[in-house]
Amino acid sequence: MISALQEAHEYFAERADADHNGISYVPNAEMRLQVEIEEALRRAGAPTTSLAVPLPIVPGFVFDGEDRSSEAI
Secondary structure (H helix, E strand, O other): HHHHHHHHHHHHHHHHEEEEEEEEEEEHHHHHHHHHHHHHHHOOOOOOOOOOOOOOOOOOOOOOOOOOOOOOO
């Protein structure tokens, strides 16, 4: 069963993405399934093979693609 979960995890990891809904990033179905499978693998004590990291959902944050790294906070 672990090998089937690892294979499914790899499949969804390749398709995982986050979409922007105008307010924040929302994980697609594949990312949600990848995270659920990853949790099942962790509970089973098995390693995962993906380096994908889900994006945090931050209310009120809008990514517009502009670099503001030099602006004072």
